[in-house]
Structures are given as C-alpha cells and as structure tokens.
Amino acid sequence: MKRLDWNALDETARREALARPAQSRADELRRGVEQIIANVREGGDAALRELSAKYDRCALQAIAVDEAEFAAAEASLDPALKAAIREAAARIEAFHRAAALQPVAVDTAPGVRVERMLRPIGRVGLYVPAGSAPLPSTALMLGVPAHIAGCREVVLCSPARADGRCDEAVLYAARLTGVHKVFKLGGAQAIAAMAYGTASVPKCDKLFGPGNAWVTEAKLQVSSDPDGAAIDMPAGPSEVLVIADAGANPVFVAADLLSQAEHGPDSQVILLSPSADLLDQAAAEVERQCAELPRGAIAGRALAQSRLIAVDSLAQAVEVSNRYAPEHLILQVAAPRALLDGVESAGSVFLGQWAPESVGDYCSGSNHVLPTYGYARSYSGVSVASYQKQISVQEVSADGLRNIGPCTATLAAAEQLEAHRRAVTLRLEALA
Ligand SMILES: NC(=O)c1ccc[n+]([C@@H]2O[C@H](COP(=O)([O-])OP(=O)(O)OC[C@H]3O[C@@H](n4cnc5c(N)ncnc54)[C@H](O)[C@@H]3O)[C@@H](O)[C@H]2O)c1
Ligand SMILES: N[C@H](CO)Cc1c[nH]c[nH+]1
Numbered sequence: 414m415k416r417l418d419w420n421a422l423d424e425t426a427r428r429e430a431l432a433r434p435a436q437s438r439a440d441e442l443r444r445g446v447e448q449i450i451a452n453v454r455e456g457g458d459a460a461l462r463e464l465s466a467k468y469d470r471c472a473l474q475a476i477a478v479d480e481a482e483f484a485a486a487e488a489s490l491d492p493a494l495k496a497a498i499r500e501a502a503a504r505i506e507a508f509h510r511a512a513a514l515q516p517v518a519v520d521t522a523p524g525v526r527v528e529r530m531l532r533p534i535g536r537v538g539l540y541v542p543a544g545s546a547p548l549p550s551t552a553l554m555l556g557v558p559a560h561i562a563g564c565r566e567v568v569l570c571s572p573a574r575a576d577g578r579c580d581e582a583v584l585y586a587a588r589l590t591g592v593h594k595v596f597k598l599g600g601a602q603a604i605a606a607m608a609y610g611t612a613s614v615p616k617c618d619k620l621f622g623p624g625n626a627w628v629t630e631a632k633l634q635v636s637s638d639p640d641g642a643a644i645d646m647p648a649g650p651s652e653v654l655v656i657a658d659a660g661a662n663p664v665f666v667a668a669d670l671l672s673q674a675e676h677g678p679d680s681q682v683i684l685l686s687p688s689a690d691l692l693d694q695a696a697a698e699v700e701r702q703c704a705e706l707p708r709g710a711i712a713g714r715a716l717a718q719s720r721l722i723a724v725d726s727l728a729q730a731v732e733v734s735n736r737y738a739p740e741h742l743i744l745q746v747a748a749p750r751a752l753l754d755g756v757e758s759a760g761s762v763f764l765g766q767w768a769p770e771s772v773g774d775y776c777s778g779s780n781h782v783l784p785t786y787g788y789a790r791s792y793s794g795v796s797v798a799s800y801q802k803q804i805s806v807q808e809v810s811a812d813g814l815r816n817i818g819p820c821t822a823t824l825a826a827a828e829q830l831e832a833h834r835r836a837v838t839l840r841l842e843a844l845a
C-alpha cells in the first residue's frame with residue numbers, strides 16, 4: 414500500500430491520493446458492452462446462450478432454473494449454512510421493515526389534505542454476482558426488501574458455473590426471499606436480458622445489484638435508454654476506508670482492510686490515522702495476513718492501488734473521508750460516536766473495534782448493496798424505498814380551494830400561464 418502524508422500533498426496530489434482505480438467508462442469497455450446489449454436485443458435467448466458459452470464457458474440448456482435444480486440445491490446444502498442464511502434473512506427483514514417509508518397525510522391548509530402513498534414497482538430484476546465468488550448474501554440483500562415492498566414479480570440473474578448450474582446457496586437464498594424466477598445469466602448479457610426482455614426472461618422495470626465493470630457499465634447504459642430499465646445505483650468494486658486512532662488494534666484494522674481487498678483486483682482500501690505507529694503496524698499486519706489468505710493474490714492486486722494516509726487529527730480524517738465518500742467507513746477509534754456527526758458521505762458506517770465491516774456484509778441487518786466510486790456523495794444503499802414508487806395525492810374541499818386558490822392564481826399569472834389561472838378562478842367564481 415502506498416504511504417502518503419495528507420498535509421504534505423498539494424491539491425493535485427490530494428486528488429490523486431483519493432482517485433479510484435481507472436475503471437469502467439473506458440472506451441473499450443463501453444463499446445464491448447454496447448455490442449453485448451445489441452446482440453441480446455437482436456438475438457434474444459440464442460444470443461444469451463452464445464454469450465454464456467463465450468464468457469462463462471458454460472453450455473446452457475434451459476436458461477431458467479427449474480424446480481428440480483432448486484430442490485437439489487436445497488438438499489445439497491449444509492444445514493448450518495441454511496440456518497445462517499435464515500438467521501441473516503430474519504435480521505435483514507427486521508431492520509428493513511422498521512426502516513421502510515410510511516404513508517403520510519398532512520393538512521397543509523384547512524380543507525387541503527396532501528398524502529404520500531406507496532406502491533411497489535411492478536417487475537424488478539436482481540443481479541447476484543458469481544464471477545469471482547458467488548454471493549448468496551447479495552441475494553438476501555436484494556430479495557428481502559423486494560419482498561417487503563410487495564413487488565408483483567421478482568426475477569434474479571446470476572452466472573452459472575461451467576457445469577451449467579447456479580450456486581446452490583444463491584438458489585436457496587433466492588427462494589427463501591420469495592424470488593419468483595432465477596436465470597443462469599451473468600455479466601452485461603444478464604442486465605440486457607432483464608432490461609429489454611427475451612423469450613425466457615421478462616422485461617423488468619428496474620434493475621438492482623452490484624457487479625463487475627461489465628455489469629455496472631451495462632446498468633448505466635440501459636438506464637440511459639428510455640426503452641431500457643431504471644437502476645438502483647452504480648454499485649461497483651467494493652471499497653472501505655478505515656479511520657483508526659493510536660489505540661486501535663492493528664490486527665483488526667488490517668483484517669478489515671483485507672476483507673474488502675479480497676473482493677477483487679479492482680477493489681480499493683484506505684487507512685487514515687494521525688498515528689505514525691499505527692500506520693506502521695497496520696502496514697506490517699496487512700502484509701503478514703495477506704500472505705495467509707487463500708485470495709491473497711487478488712487482495713495483493715487491490716492493495717497495490719490502496720493507500721495509508723497520515724493525517725494531523727481525527728477531525729481531518731473525517732474531512733478526507735467525506736471527500737472520498739467511501740462505500741464503507743469504519744471508525745476504529747476510542748469514541749466513534751463523537752466522529753459520527755461529522756460524517757457527511759458514506760454508504761454504511763461501522764462504529765468501534767467490535768464492528769467489522771463483514772457483519773454488515775452478511776447479517777447485522779443493514780444492506781450491503783451500497784454506492785461505490787464516490788457515488789455515496791449523492792446516492793444511498795438499497796432499501797425498501799428503492800423498490801417503491803411514492804405517489805402524492807391531494808384532496809381539496811370548496812373551503813380548501815377558497816384558502817389556497819388565490820395563491821395558485823397569483824403564481825400562475827406571474828408565469829403567464831392563463832389556463833392554469835383560470836382553472837382556479839373559474840371555480841372560485843362558481844363558489845362566490
Ligand atoms: N458495491 C456493492 O454493493 C457490492 C456488493 C457485492 C459485490 N460487489 C462487487 O461486485 C463485483 C463482482 O464481480 P465478479 O466478477 O465476481 O462477478 P460478476 O457476476 O459481477 O461478473 C461475472 C460476469 O462478468 C462477465 N465477464 C467476465 N469477463 C468478461 C469479459 N471479458 N467481457 C465481457 N463480460 C465478461 C461474465 O459474463 C461473468 O458472468 C466485485 O467487484 C465486488 O467487489 C459490490
Ligand atoms: N462487501 C460487499 C459489498 O461491497 C458485499 C459482500 C458480499 N459478500 C461479502 N461481501
């Protein structure tokens with residue numbers, strides 16, 4: 414990991430220090446994804462089979478998972494894993510139900526009632542990554558809120574293995590949350606299939622879920638096409654920023670950094686500390702622990718584009734973190750709540766030494782599908798609201814119109830929209 418001193422950097426160097434690894438909108442990637450989307454739109458299921466053979470090295474027979482495969486998946490799983498999946502799902506459901514938006518009704522003037530009603534998005538498409546590692550936890554993070562929102566049809570795509578089967582735990586988690594159909598599709602072709610529809614895959618109104626550069630680029634492309642589909646957010650390579658004070662345990666700090674570095678070579682992790690000793694010890698620990706990891710080679714590539722940054726205070730660390738807007742922010746400091754008020758931009762925050770980011774990935778109850786690449790400046794993670802439409806309703810009585818009609822007429826006249834003004838004044842005359 415590159416070591417830097419924030420206060421010794423000029424503005425350009427600071428920008429570079431917080432730059433994400435060069436990524437997704439590279440021309441080649443954009444053109445490649447355009448081509449895949451065009452192939453799927455033209456060739457439908459036949460194109461999906463060809464693309465799966467090319468990119469997933471699997472010869473798909475049926476594209477949809479059938480009952481026999483769901484049953485075989487459930488039967489093959491270790492009971493302890495099934496119990497953990499159910500335990501995680503219950504906590505995710507508890508938090509997401511409690512955090513869901515509620516209908517609202519407010520009298521904004523006598524005789525004027527304004528309401529917010531909630532309606533589920535009709536058909537949603539979930540993407541669960543499985544390229545480098547299948548992520549059943551992501552099936553829970555996407556499926557549970559879709560179920561709570563009450564979406565009419567929930568479909569899920571996840572790449573098949575070379576044997577043509579989907580990961581068993583992904584299938585179990587999908588079924589548990591009430592997903593209606595699962596398709597053995599990955600990458601940009603899965604996103605194209607759900608955005609435009611094919612004979613097998615229904616066209617969805619909104620797509621959800623993280624993925625690699627092809628998935629993220631495909632989501633961006635289909636969301637900018639009016640015939641495509643809306644998306645939750647760009648959720649790309651995982652990242653974490655840790656703020657640690659002199660008393661932090663370097664073993665824990667290093668473990669947290671590596672937990673996100675192991676996701677993929679395009680992940681990025683950052684450690685900020687006012688303590689030079691802590692930075693030294695954490696750097697040594699990262700090397701030591703990385704060498705022991707089965708995915709050490711992947712993590713090592715992510716570490717090559719990661720940073721250890723010396724700051725002059727914890728307050729400065731929070732400023733730098735807000736500027737970076739990390740997907741995950743861990744506050745491994747003696748009094749983490751004291752820093753929380755200053756946090757402006759982050760996908761999810763972990764307080765204190767006993768809150769590793771891994772618990773949020775799996776089962777604390779919060780959602781792990783979070784904005785990356787600085788999008789936490791303006792986007793939030795997936796929630797029940799992501800699967801809902803908020804529709805406003807207004808009910809106005811005769812008295813209500815007497816109360817707010819003159820205001821409407823004045824504003825309409827100022828905008829020189831005479832028909833708007835008359836829609837009110839004609840009624841007020843009728844009431845006179
Ligand atoms: N931000 C979040 O909330 C969040 C959550 C979980 C995971 N993630 C991230 O999701 C990503 C998962 O990536 P992954 O690769 O493991 O799985 P993936 O399922 O996203 O991608 C695998 C697919 O990529 C396609 N692909 C691979 N090489 C290709 C090529 N050369 N051309 C075209 N398509 C190609 C294949 O079709 C394959 O099915 C990781 O970066 C991880 O960090 C993010
Ligand atoms: N850390 C990932 C989100 O960035 C989510 C995940 C799934 N499994 C393990 N981790």
Ligand SMILES: [Zn+2]
Pocket residue numbers: 651672673676774
């Ligand atoms: Zn993770």
